[in-house]
Amino acid sequence: MKLVVQIPCLNEEQTLPLVLSTIPKEIPGIDELEILVIDDGSTDRTAEIAREHGAHVVRHRGRMGLAQSFRDGIDWALSHGADIVVNTDGDNQYPQERIPDLVAPVVNGEADIVIGDRQTHKIAHFSGFKKIMQRFGSWVVNKAAGTDLPDAASGFRAYSRDSLYKLNVVTQFSYCMETIIQAGNKRIAIASVQIDTNPKTRESRLFSNMFEHMLKSGQAILRSYIMFKPWSIFAMLGVVFGIVGLFPFARYAVLIATGDQGNHFQSLMLGTLLLVGALLSVALGVLSDLQRTNRILQEQALEYAKRQQYES
Numbered sequence: 001m002k003l004v005v006q007i008p009c010l011n012e013e014q015t016l017p018l019v020l021s022t023i024p025k026e027i028p029g030i031d032e033l034e035i036l037v038i039d040d041g042s043t044d045r046t047a048e049i050a051r052e053h054g055a056h057v058v059r060h061r062g063r064m065g066l067a068q069s070f071r072d073g074i075d076w077a078l079s080h081g082a083d084i085v086v087n088t089d090g091d092n093q094y095p096q097e098r099i100p101d102l103v104a105p106v107v108n109g110e111a112d113i114v115i116g117d118r119q120t121h122k123i124a125h126f127s128g129f130k131k132i133m134q135r136f137g138s139w140v141v142n143k144a145a146g147t148d149l150p151d152a153a154s155g156f157r158a159y160s161r162d163s164l165y166k167l168n169v170v171t172q173f174s175y176c177m178e179t180i181i182q183a184g185n186k187r188i189a190i191a192s193v194q195i196d197t198n199p200k201t202r203e204s205r206l207f208s209n210m211f212e213h214m215l216k217s218g219q220a221i222l223r224s225y226i227m228f229k230p231w232s233i234f235a236m237l238g239v240v241f242g243i244v245g246l247f248p249f250a251r252y253a254v255l256i257a258t259g260d261q262g263n264h265f266q267s268l269m270l271g272t273l274l275l276v277g278a279l280l281s282v283a284l285g286v287l288s289d290l291q292r293t294n295r296i297l298q299e300q301a302l303e304y305a306k307r308q309q310y311e312s
Contacts, residue, residue, distance in 0.1 A: 001029060001030055001031055001032075001083045001084065001107065002030070002031065002032040002033075002034070002081050002082050002083050002084070003027065003030045003032070003033045003034075003082065003083070003084045003085075003086065003103060004033075004034050004035075004036055004076075004077035004080065004082040004084070004085050004086070005023055005033070005034075005035050005036070005085075005086045005088060005096075005099065006035075006036040006037075006038060006070075006073035006074075006076075006077060006085060006086070006087055006088075007019060007020075007035070007036070007037050007038065007050075007055075007087075007088055007089065007090050008038045008040060008066055008069035008070060008073065008087075008089070008090065009037055009038065009039055009040065009042060009046050009050070009090035010039075010040045010041065010042055010046075010063065010090075011042045011043060011044045011046060012042070012044075012046050012090035012091060013042075013044040013045045013046050013049055014201070015090060015091050015092040015201050016037070016046060016049050016050065016053075016090050017049055017053065018092050019088065019089075019090055019091075019092050019096060020035065020049075020050070020053040020055060021053070022092075022095075022096040022097055023035060023096045023099065024096070024097060024099055024100060027099065027100045027103060028100060028104070028107070029103070029104070029107035029108075030084075030103065030107070034056060034080070034082075035050075035053075035054070035055040035056065036055065036056045036057075036058065036073055036076055036077060037050035037055045037056070037057050037058070037090070038057075038058045038059075038060075038069040038070075038072055038073045039057055039058070039059040039060065040060050040063055040064055040065070040066075040068075040069045041059075041060045041061060041062045041063040041064065046090070047059055056076070058072050058073065058076050060072075065172055066174050066175070067169055067171050067172055067174060067175050068172070070087065070169060070175045071169050071175075073085070073087070074159075074164055077164075078161065078164060078306070078310040079309075079310055082161060083160070083161050084103050084106050084107070084158055084159065084160055084161065085158070085159045085161075085164065086099055086102060086103060086157070086158045086159075087155060087156070087157045087158075087159070088155070088156055089155055089156070091201050092198050092201055093156075093197055093198060093200075093201070094116060094155075094156040094195065094197065094198070095195055095196060095197070095198060098116065098156075098193070098195050099158075101193050101195075102114050102116055102156065102157070102158045102193055102195075103158045105158075105191045105193075106158050106159075106160045110189070110191060111160075111189045111190060111191035112159070112160040112162060112163035112183075112188050112189050112190070113157065113158070113159055113160070113163050113179075113183055113188060113189070113190045113191070114157065114158040114190070114191045114192070114193055115149060115151065115152075115154050115156070115157050115180075115190065115191075115192050115193070116151070116154050116156030116157065116192075116193055116194075116195040117149075117150045117151040117154065117192045117193060117194045117195060118151050118154050118156070118195060118196075118197050119150075119151070119194055119195070119196065120134040120135070120151060121135075122196070123197055133214060134151070134153060137152060137153060137177075137214075137217060137221075138150060138151060138152040138153065140221055141177050141180055141181060141221060142184075144181050144184070144221055144224065144225040144228075144229075145180050145181045145183065145184025145185060146184045146185065147180060147183075147184045147190055149180065149190065149192050150192060151192070152176065152177060152180050153176050153177070153217070154176070155174075155176055156195065163183065163188050164306075165303050165306045165307055165310075166182075166183075166186055166188060166299075166303055167179050167182050167183065167186075167188075168182070168299060168302065171220045171223065171224075174216075174217070174220065177217055177220045177221050177224065178220055178223075178224045181221065181224040181225060181228065182224065182228075185228040185229075226288070227292070227295065228292070230285060230288030230289055230291070230292055231285045231286075231288065231289045231292075233285070233288075234281045234282065234284045234285030234288060235281070235282070235285050237277075237278075237281040238278045238279075238281035238282040238285065239278075240278075241274050241275070241277040241278035241281055242274075242275060242278035244274050245270075245271045245272075245273075245274025245275040245277070245278055246271065246275075247271070248267040248268060248270050248271030248274075249268070249271045251267060252267060252268060252271075
């Protein structure tokens, strides 16, 4: 069984040597191990350091983002015969010595995706607000995916070859939330392994502040959820618009019944607009659900094409 450990990097010349040197050389159940560094347009010696440590390098000429780096790494790993792909970070946030524990459920056939639970409540440099938002974000993702994962934002993960055939990353921000929601809705087995993180080495480069992270993560979660359950979203909007839209008409009927002959045109217009919104929501829900069916068929064809491409 072959394992590829992929490391997306952007200017990580200071920490990358430590990451590479702490990756275990032998892992139970793994016959062959290769290390891949995806250099996302670094301006320092990241690529040179990776090669000096015996890692393969996929290099972007300019910065393309974490999601694209993940996609390119997966493409390289699958085309080079990887049975399992582990994703870790170049800033040494994750304990590489726990990679054997991370891949064990995949090796044993117990799961297709394993996520390292950072136990965020124990991370010293996380503020109280950040810890609360991490828990809330994981709760939202679990609701959207039908999973029960304590740390949905963790990037320390192991993927089986079969799961990677079924997953399709379309976001430009981060693959973390999207792949969980896809995996949950596609009934891919997911497990979690508790880990402790290493001391912080730098600020995150994915976002400039916590609120930007929340906004981008929320957009990714909502987009992924609508992809799989569009009818539930638009049906809920239709019900809300419909119920609220009936109130102005009910109020108008009560006023007429009590002899009030005033001009209530604005209320009737508001009610009409809300009811039109309810009808449009239902129509969008039907169209989105039909599109979802078409997307499922396309993804099945894409999965078949991937198997043909990488196994030929």
